[in-house]
Structure formats: C-alpha cells, structure tokens
Amino acid sequence: MTSTRGAGRPKASSRETLAEAACELFLERGYDATSVADITQRAGVSRSSFFNYFSSKSDVLWSGLDARIDEVGLALGAQEKSADAASTRGILVEALHGFAPDPLALALRNRDAMGLDDELTRDSALRLARLASIVAAAASASGIPAIRAEILGAAYAAAVLSSLRVWAEQGAGYSAPETVLAEALTTLDDLRWG
Structure with missing residues (x-):
C-alpha cells in the first residue's frame, strides 16, 4: 500500500x-x-x-535538558542539609550520563546554519539561572552563606552548560558529556563548597 x-x-x-x-x-x-x-x-x-x-518551538530544543534539570532539583532537594561538593558534583555528572545527541546537541553544533545564536543565548541564560538557583538552594540548605551559595550555584551551572556546548561542538563521538562535565568541575576546585 x-x-x-x-x-x-x-x-x-x-x-x-x-x-x-x-x-x-x-x-x-x-x-x-x-x-x-x-x-x-x-x-x-x-x-x-x-x-x-512541546509548549513552544523553542521547547523542541530544550525539553531534554529541562527534564534533567528537574531531576537535579529533585535529587538535590532530597539531600536537604547534607549536600556537599562531592554529592552535588555526582548528581550533576549523573544528570548528563547517557545524554545522547538530541535536538539541543544538534542546535549547539549547527547554531550558525540554523540561525540560532540569539535563541540559544537567551534560552541558555534561562537554564543557567534555573540550575544556578537549584544548586545555590542546596548549598544554602547545607549551611553555606548566601553569597557563597549563589557563587557556587552560578559556577556549577556554568560548568554544566559549558560542558554540553563543548561536547556538542566536538561531536558526539569524541567523548561523553558527563566526562566533559567531570573535567570541567575539576576547574572549580579552588571554589570550595565549605
């Protein structure tokens, strides 16, 4: 037929x-x-x-990462006061485990061809702010002063989004996104959790 x-x-x-x-x-x-x-x-x-x-055309690109950010929020929220640098890094790395090439990875790799510079910049900032807030709340709940918690949240969130961008630009066969993130998080060693 x-x-x-x-x-x-x-x-x-x-x-x-x-x-x-x-x-x-x-x-x-x-x-x-x-x-x-x-x-x-x-x-x-x-x-x-x-x-x-999808709630919008933009959501086609971001829904996979948004679901993972939701999972990070649940996992860090479940830790309540016991969150520390190692557990937070572990949760973030695990969130990217198995992140296969998806519309976001394709968009990051082909941003010029797709005409996505403005869209990715704007929407990356939204995800960065959301993830930073989640990590900052966990840091604050574990007793870290507010300004330090905010800095930690921003740094960890930037590591996640930068790692995804670098991974996508390298091509999916180069390395796993969680490996790129684990390496990026080591650059934050001078920014101690406690």
Missing part, C-alpha cells in the same frame, strides 16, 4: 518524529523561518499533537 503523505514519514505523533522534523527544517530554512505549522506538516501530525509534547 502506498502512502499519499510526503516523504514517506509514518503517521506517528511521537516526540522524536516532531523533533526530527523540527531539526530538519531548522537546518533547511533557519529557526526563525520555521513555524510550528511547518514542523507539524513535515512530521505529518496535527498542531494539537505538537502541543501534547
């Missing part, structure tokens, strides 16, 4: 199909020139199916 839909794409409204369609279009047309309607048409799904998985 022959499909009448374009590109022979299966009629599935999965997150992966939508993300793949979005990334193809971002590479072909650029981020700003691609609409949600373009993505749903390419994926062969309805607009409502798109919004079952």
Whole structure:
C-alpha cells in the first residue's frame, strides 16, 4: 500500500518524529523561518499533537535538558542539609550520563546554519539561572552563606552548560558529556563548597 503523505514519514505523533522534523527544517530554512505549522506538516501530525509534547518551538530544543534539570532539583532537594561538593558534583555528572545527541546537541553544533545564536543565548541564560538557583538552594540548605551559595550555584551551572556546548561542538563521538562535565568541575576546585 502506498502512502499519499510526503516523504514517506509514518503517521506517528511521537516526540522524536516532531523533533526530527523540527531539526530538519531548522537546518533547511533557519529557526526563525520555521513555524510550528511547518514542523507539524513535515512530521505529518496535527498542531494539537505538537502541543501534547512541546509548549513552544523553542521547547523542541530544550525539553531534554529541562527534564534533567528537574531531576537535579529533585535529587538535590532530597539531600536537604547534607549536600556537599562531592554529592552535588555526582548528581550533576549523573544528570548528563547517557545524554545522547538530541535536538539541543544538534542546535549547539549547527547554531550558525540554523540561525540560532540569539535563541540559544537567551534560552541558555534561562537554564543557567534555573540550575544556578537549584544548586545555590542546596548549598544554602547545607549551611553555606548566601553569597557563597549563589557563587557556587552560578559556577556549577556554568560548568554544566559549558560542558554540553563543548561536547556538542566536538561531536558526539569524541567523548561523553558527563566526562566533559567531570573535567570541567575539576576547574572549580579552588571554589570550595565549605
């Protein structure tokens, strides 16, 4: 039986199909020139199916990392007053474990071709602030004074986002993102937790 839909794409409204369609279009047309309607048409799904998985076009890029940041928040929150440098670093490294190439990695690696400089700068800052706040709250809960906790949060969050960017730019086959992060965190040794 022959499909009448374009590109022979299966009629599935999965997150992966939508993300793949979005990334193809971002590479072909650029981020700003691609609409949600373009993505749903390419994926062969309805607009409502798109919004079952993503809250916005930008969310296509960031949803994988956002879920991992949520996990970091839960893990650090569960530690209550017992958070320390080693456990926090372990939680952050574990959050990137198994982070396979995804739309964010593709976007970071192809930011110029996709026309994503402004989008990535703006949305990276949002994730940086969110993750910094989570780490700072854990540091503060463990008894670290507020200003030091804020500095720790900012430094650890910057290490995570910088590591993802470097990993993506190197190419997924170079090393694992958690390895890049573990190495980046060693540069913070002079910024002691306690």
